[in-house]
Amino acid sequence: MLYIGVDLGGTGIKAGVVSEQGHILSKGSTPTMIERPYQDIIADIAELCKKVTADAGAQMEDIACIGVGVPGICDPKTGVIPFCTNLGWHEVPFVLEMQKHINLPVYVDNDATVAGYAESIAGVSAGTSSSVFITLGTGVGGGIIINGKPFSGAHGCGSEIGHMILKMDGEMCSCGNEGCFERYASATAIIREARRAAQDIPTCAIMTACGGDLDKINAKIVIHCAKAGDRTAQAVFSDYVKGLAHGIVSIINCLDPEVIVLGGGVSMAGEFLLDAVREAVEPLIFYKTMPHARIELARLGADAGIIGAALLGK
Amino acid sequence: MLYIGVDLGGTGIKAGVVSEQGHILSKGSTPTMIERPYQDIIADIAELCKKVTADAGAQMEDIACIGVGVPGICDPKTGVIPFCTNLGWHEVPFVLEMQKHINLPVYVDNDATVAGYAESIAGVSAGTSSSVFITLGTGVGGGIIINGKPFSGAHGCGSEIGHMILKMDGEMCSCGNEGCFERYASATAIIREARRAAQDIPTCAIMTACGGDLDKINAKIVIHCAKAGDRTAQAVFSDYVKGLAHGIVSIINCLDPEVIVLGGGVSMAGEFLLDAVREAVEPLIFYKTMPHARIELARLGADAGIIGAALLGK
Numbered sequence: 001m002l003y004i005g006v007d008l009g010g011t012g013i014k015a016g017v018v019s020e021q022g023h024i025l026s027k028g029s030t031p032t033m034i035e036r037p038y039q040d041i042i043a044d045i046a047e048l049c050k051k052v053t054a055d056a057g058a059q060m061e062d063i064a065c066i067g068v069g070v071p072g073i074c075d076p077k078t079g080v081i082p083f084c085t086n087l088g089w090h091e092v093p094f095v096l097e098m099q100k101h102i103n104l105p106v107y108v109d110n111d112a113t114v115a116g117y118a119e120s121i122a123g124v125s126a127g128t129s130s131s132v133f134i135t136l137g138t139g140v141g142g143g144i145i146i147n148g149k150p151f152s153g154a155h156g157c158g159s160e161i162g163h164m165i166l167k168m169d170g171e172m173c174s175c176g177n178e179g180c181f182e183r184y185a186s187a188t189a190i191i192r193e194a195r196r197a198a199q200d201i202p203t204c205a206i207m208t209a210c211g212g213d214l215d216k217i218n219a220k221i222v223i224h225c226a227k228a229g230d231r232t233a234q235a236v237f238s239d240y241v242k243g244l245a246h247g248i249v250s251i252i253n254c255l256d257p258e259v260i261v262l263g264g265g266v267s268m269a270g271e272f273l274l275d276a277v278r279e280a281v282e283p284l285i286f287y288k289t290m291p292h293a294r295i296e297l298a299r300l301g302a303d304a305g306i307i308g309a310a311l312l313g314k
Numbered sequence: 315m316l317y318i319g320v321d322l323g324g325t326g327i328k329a330g331v332v333s334e335q336g337h338i339l340s341k342g343s344t345p346t347m348i349e350r351p352y353q354d355i356i357a358d359i360a361e362l363c364k365k366v367t368a369d370a371g372a373q374m375e376d377i378a379c380i381g382v383g384v385p386g387i388c389d390p391k392t393g394v395i396p397f398c399t400n401l402g403w404h405e406v407p408f409v410l411e412m413q414k415h416i417n418l419p420v421y422v423d424n425d426a427t428v429a430g431y432a433e434s435i436a437g438v439s440a441g442t443s444s445s446v447f448i449t450l451g452t453g454v455g456g457g458i459i460i461n462g463k464p465f466s467g468a469h470g471c472g473s474e475i476g477h478m479i480l481k482m483d484g485e486m487c488s489c490g491n492e493g494c495f496e497r498y499a500s501a502t503a504i505i506r507e508a509r510r511a512a513q514d515i516p517t518c519a520i521m522t523a524c525g526g527d528l529d530k531i532n533a534k535i536v537i538h539c540a541k542a543g544d545r546t547a548q549a550v551f552s553d554y555v556k557g558l559a560h561g562i563v564s565i566i567n568c569l570d571p572e573v574i575v576l577g578g579g580v581s582m583a584g585e586f587l588l589d590a591v592r593e594a595v596e597p598l599i600f601y602k603t604m605p606h607a608r609i610e611l612a613r614l615g616a617d618a619g620i621i622g623a624a625l626l627g628k
Contacts, residue, residue: 073601082604130468144568146460153570154444157601164564167482168498168557177563177598184482243482249491250478254458254568256467286489287387287471290396 001064002056004049004104005310007111008070010034010086013041015048016303017056017063018310022122024303026056038092046101065105066098067312069114069305073156081108107312109150111305112263113159115298116143117150118308119261123300128258132251133298134161135264136244139174140182143308144255150312162186166247181250184243187219187266193236194222204232223269237276245280252293253286263298270297315378316370318363318418319624321425322384324348324400327355329362330617331370331377332624336436338617340370352406360415379419380412381626383428383619387470395422421626423464425619426577427473429612430457431464432622433575437614442572446565447612448475449578450558453488454496457622458569464626476500480561495564498557501533501580507550508536519544537583551590559594566607567600577612584611 002025007014009032016027030048032041049066053059072084079095095106109117116125116133125131125145133143140162144151152158162182163175170179171192183189195214198207205225210216225233248260267273278295285292300307316339321328323346330341344362346355363380367373386398393409409420423431430439430447439445439459447457454476458465466472476496477489484493485506497503509528512521519539524530539547562574581587592609599606614621 073604075604083601128468142568146465151460151569154442154572154607155570155601155605157566157604157606158568158570160567160570160600163567163600164478165560166479167493168480168484168560170482175600177600179481246479246482250564251568252471253474253477254456254472254565255465256469256472256474258468284491286474286477286491287397287469290387290389290471291469292471293468 002058002062003064003310003314004053004066005306005308006045006049006066006068007305007309008032008045008068008087009111010071013045013048014306015045015052016306016310017052017058018307020314022118022307022311024306026052027306028052028055032087034087038089039097042094042097043101046098049102060102060104063104065107065313066102067107067109067114067309068094069111069309070108071111073110073152074108076152076156079106079108105313109152109309109312110141110143110159112141113143113150113152114308114312115263115300115304116145116261116308117311118300118304119263119298120145120148121311122307123261123304124296124298125259125261130255130257131259131261132161132255132257133261133263134185134248136185136187136262136266137264138186138188140186141264145257161247161251164247164250166243166250181243181247185240185247189243190219190222190236190240190266191217193239194233197232197236201232205230206233206236219266220268223272227272241273241276241280245277245284248277248281248295249284257293260293260295261298262295263304267297316372316376317624317628318366318377318380319620319622320359320363320380320382321619321623322346322359322382322401324385327359327362328620329359329366330620330624331366331372332621334628336432336621336625338620340366341620342366342369346401348401352403353411356408356411357415360412363416374416374418377418379421379627380416381421381423381428381623382408383425383623384422385425387424387466388422390466390470393420393422419627423466423623423626424455424457424473426455427457427464427466428622428626429577429614429618430459430575430622431625432614432618433577433612434459434462435625436621437575437618438610438612439573439575444569444571445573445575446475446569446571447575447577448499448562450499450501450576450580451578452500452502454500455578459571475561475565478561478564480557480564495557495561499554499561503557504533504536504550504554504580505531507553508547511546511550515546518546520547520550533580534582537586541586555587555590555594559591559598562591562595562609563598571607574607574609575612576609577618581611
């Protein structure tokens, strides 16, 4: 059988036909245009599913099911998406609405969860039974794979690892709490600390790289300056790695997975990040002589959303 | 079939024959005497297993398997216990040694994990698929149940939730890290903070209750004084509840279980603790309008170790 995976984002919708092994046979995209009623967006998703099926030379009868990764959560019992902040969705009966267009089983899960699932089937964690995927972007998302399957908890609200508390009474988080992991491990954290540092030390390379405009600082600039040897950027990067490493250790002590996979924008820093994180995690490990999770970079990039979503119902 | 459960502690060994439903049919105990070679201790465990089987009016042929809860970890692949600090054990080939005495499958897991498993079968979380058990004792232990089974991770090192980082750069932990959850949620944390508070405010009820001897402060005294209305004790208790609640929220945001079960010495504070924790957790919940884990007190008490261990191989 074949599977359709949909990666539903705030800007664009991507979909593809995927084999059982996680290979993409066809793919396509269409703009989301989130200002429209959800019914129109879902109609477009269904159209795109039909198009990529035809592009793969397949019939709807060849498709086992449709999976959708959303930047939010989905109640696994009702198929309703209670929240999807980026899309402005509240209580959208997603599965029901999709099935008005296509009579197939529809599975929905969080976008970071499906990306992690894709890595565990066709990516860097392929062949493992348990892994935790961490997206290092504007926020920090998570995907937990246990016994080879995505685990999103009893109410579909799990794997929000960006909102595990890393530093009680620490930096204020957009969720209303203080000291969430993502306040220390997101690209946003790098930018915040780089701004503070550049204000303190205006002669630093970050200030030069952003042309003196603190609003132009991004994670890429800071990492570039750190790689080039700027001490201020190195200190910001080092603090970032410390926060990320402590969060990873929390996850290891809780779930002891086979692999921790780093994805998202900041992971583009590649080996420079990976080496630093591995080095920072090592002395923090609880059972020092026991094997622990490998830490790896995600491999599937932008295709992970389609592949993981497709195989949700496998 | 019947099952034998063994609760191996630093002071005593308890064992019992348990039905599939988690009812104890017979039980017995023997001192551990940890100064002996592990072979002698394991021989005593095997003897006790035979005794409780006879006491239950059963034959060894009626027993499906033996499960053992240990205050440490066990490599699920090799049956070796790499660490068991309380017993001073290192790299003990537990399963192999047990099978020299009794030719049955032997399963070993962490004591907090088996207690949590027992609660999920015959206790407060019975009938649920996912739960997290938190023991609030000298340290903080954890038991994670997912899909109705204990989950101890890929290398048997998971569910060490007491060593998730709750406050990076916080209180020094015996594990070598700073800010571990157990530094804020154990009985030890209550005692530490009560000593500090009693030194600052020598007129407080805690000081009176311990007869002016700070070394006599224990969690029970502090909770008693807090219940009685002493402001210093209430402040210590309130800080404790804050730390516990933040750790629970980390677990909920990561695993979103159906139930969080509080066990261990501090949970003897009962509804006084439970009400305070529930109240402190509520405003910290991420998805505010979604259902989230119930927080409950453990019900099985001292029998949980035998019941949960027995059913490890079920």
